[in-house]
Amino acid sequence: MSTTPTATVTFEGVSKTYADGTIAVDNLDLVCPAGKITVFVGPSGCGKTTSLRMINRMITPSAGRVLLADQDVSFLDAAALRRQMGYVIQSAGLFPHRTIEDNIGTVPVLLGSSRRQARQQAADLMARVGLDPSMARRYPYQLSGGQQQRVGVARALAADPPVLLMDEPFSAVDPMVRHDLQLELLRLQTEIGKTIVFVTHDIDEAVTLGDQIAVFQRGGHLTQVAGPETLLAEPADAFVDDFMGTDKGVKWLSFIAADDVPLHQEGVTPAGHPVAVDHERWQLVVDDEQRPTGWVAPGETSEQLRACRRTFRPDRDQIRAALDSALLSPAGLAVAVDSEDRVLGLASHADLATSIRAARTQR
Numbered sequence: 001m002s003t004t005p006t007a008t009v010t011f012e013g014v015s016k017t018y019a020d021g022t023i024a025v026d027n028l029d030l031v032c033p034a035g036k037i038t039v040f041v042g043p044s045g046c047g048k049t050t051s052l053r054m055i056n057r058m059i060t061p062s063a064g065r066v067l068l069a070d071q072d073v074s075f076l077d078a079a080a081l082r083r084q085m086g087y088v089i090q091s092a093g094l095f096p097h098r099t100i101e102d103n104i105g106t107v108p109v110l111l112g113s114s115r116r117q118a119r120q121q122a123a124d125l126m127a128r129v130g131l132d133p134s135m136a137r138r139y140p141y142q143l144s145g146g147q148q149q150r151v152g153v154a155r156a157l158a159a160d161p162p163v164l165l166m167d168e169p170f171s172a173v174d175p176m177v178r179h180d181l182q183l184e185l186l187r188l189q190t191e192i193g194k195t196i197v198f199v200t201h202d203i204d205e206a207v208t209l210g211d212q213i214a215v216f217q218r219g220g221h222l223t224q225v226a227g228p229e230t231l232l233a234e235p236a237d238a239f240v241d242d243f244m245g246t247d248k249g250v251k252w253l254s255f256i257a258a259d260d261v262p263l264h265q266e267g268v269t270p271a272g273h274p275v276a277v278d279h280e281r282w283q284l285v286v287d288d289e290q291r292p293t294g295w296v297a298p299g300e301t302s303e304q305l306r307a308c309r310r311t312f313r314p315d316r317d318q319i320r321a322a323l324d325s326a327l328l329s330p331a332g333l334a335v336a337v338d339s340e341d342r343v344l345g346l347a348s349h350a351d352l353a354t355s356i357r358a359a360r361t362q363r
């Protein structure tokens with residue numbers, strides 16, 4: 001879809017002091033790389049929104065400059081600049097008296113598209129953000145909060161802007177819907193490759209979405225900027241360490257590929273091979289296609305199968321998924337499968353520990 005090249009957003013020594021003397025942002029130097037998601041995270045009042053709004057000139061810096069590509073935004077026409085920047089906010093900010101398709105088509109019509117073209121484009125965008133086309137003629141109040149946020153994202157993308165600014169866009173929806181929206185945004189980003197600057201105060205959201213995460217502290221100081229894996233494993237100071245939460249180690253496992261986990265064939269039993277009654281280890285019975293059928297406990301027979309609930313894909317998943325597979329398996333063994341769900345082998349807790357140790361050493 002994207003025809004407009006993406007652009008880097010750069011803060012150079014940017015500060016913002018409000019008229020009452022509040023220092024909202026203090027000497028910010030930061031590069032938000034083109035085509036990547038940069039997340040601003042930090043406690044309430046640390047200057048995230050102020051920083052975001054200086055990008056599209058809703059707020060003017062007191063010092064320093066913000067560059068779009070290599071252009072100082074303060075020299076660009078404000079209206080033209082905002083058309084290059086989709087903007088999504090918490091409450092979606094939809095026009096209540098316009099239908100969904102007309103909400104999405106607002107900017108294209110302003111830019112000269114016919115109403116018919118804009119509606120066609122709205123239909124394409126609705127499909128892209130996972131909205132049923134039958135909702136095109138509804139009004140915002142006839143949609144759930146999560147659906148309204150999807151419309152907000154579709155509307156922000158309508159002018160095909162190189163930059164997307166998102167200010168706590170998913171914080172008003174319940175946790176399940178929020179997680180769906182996060183995954184949907186990641187999927188969409190693989191297609192559109194925009195420069196996205198995303199504000200949140202939720203560290204889990206930041207870790208899920210961010211290619212890089214900028215952690216702000218009260219007083220508008222940028223404390224650390226790094227990829228999520230580095231922030232989890234090497235927080236720069238006690239503030240970041242604390243802010244990243246108590247389960248940093250487990251979160252970190254989401255960034256370690258599971259492709260090095262040692263796999264074993266012992267314990268994998270093809271269907272039709274009777275399991276000896278006196279076997280001492282758990283057996284995973286597989287069907288003719290090598291797909292898992294179920295577990296047989298030591299001393300039991302293959303008539304007493306227990307479900308194999310969770311598997312992992314070494315070619316795609318991270319160690320956290322492998323650990324999940326082991327923890328949820330009655331045998332305490334992780335089951336590795338290929339893209340066709342065929343069993344590749346089993347891994348014990350010790351095997352996973354070996355992989356985790358190797359990843360730590362590599363760091």
Ligand SMILES: Nc1ncnc2c1ncn2[C@@H]1O[C@H](COP(=O)(O)OP(=O)(O)OP(=O)(O)O)[C@@H](O)[C@H]1O
Nearest residue numbers: 018020022024043044045046047048049050051201
């Ligand atoms: N117009 C204003 N006038 C004076 N102070 C302001 C103004 N807007 C924001 N502030 C102050 O500037 C600081 C930074 O505010 P900002 O909204 O950027 O923080 P934030 O990190 O986005 O907070 P939150 O997570 O609560 O939205 C806060 O202390 C806030 O009270």
